[in-house]
Amino acid sequence: MKLKLILAAAVATAIAAPALADGKALYLEKTCVACHGKEAKKPLMPEYPKLAGQNAKYAENQMKDIKSGARANGNTAAMKGVMHLVSDEEIKEIAQYLSEIK
Numbered sequence: 001m002k003l004k005l006i007l008a009a010a011v012a013t014a015i016a017a018p019a020l021a022d023g024k025a026l027y028l029e030k031t032c033v034a035c036h037g038k039e040a041k042k043p044l045m046p047e048y049p050k051l052a053g054q055n056a057k058y059a060e061n062q063m064k065d066i067k068s069g070a071r072a073n074g075n076t077a078a079m080k081g082v083m084h085l086v087s088d089e090e091i092k093e094i095a096q097y098l099s100e101i102k
């Protein structure tokens with residue numbers, strides 16, 4: 001009985017926070033961290049953007065635009081090269097993670 005309760009709690013926790021965990025893992029796996037830095041706060045170059053706390057929908061749109069080439073200004077060429085690594089669904093999860101960084 002007790003074990004069942006613990007299991008139920010563990011499952012509930014896993015269901016409650018998937019976006020954050022996945023987005024963070026993707027941010028680290030898909031090389032984003034190399035340019036945008038730890039917790040998206042310390043970019044590699046001074047003219048690269050800090051992403052922590054950014055509006056999720058805005059970040060999602062910018063990533064899709066950089067991936068498709070609709071946004072091709074400033075230093076976007078640096079980032080476009082890795083965008084084949086992420087799907088639209090993964091972009092959405094990463095955007096959610098970025099918006100939740102305090």
Ligand code: HEC
Pocket residue numbers: 027030031032033034035036047048049051059060062063073074075076077078079082083086094
């Ligand atoms: C090779 C370096 C590099 C990598 C790797 C990279 N980015 Fe970027 N990213 C940039 C640069 C540079 C810009 C700003 C482009 C410009 O000057 O307009 C940018 C812009 C962005 C923006 C838009 C910011 C805004 O305020 O409009 C988001 C969101 C973003 N990156 C997320 C990511 C994510 C998520 C990943 C991993 C999938 C990633 N980037 C990988 C260099 C990189």
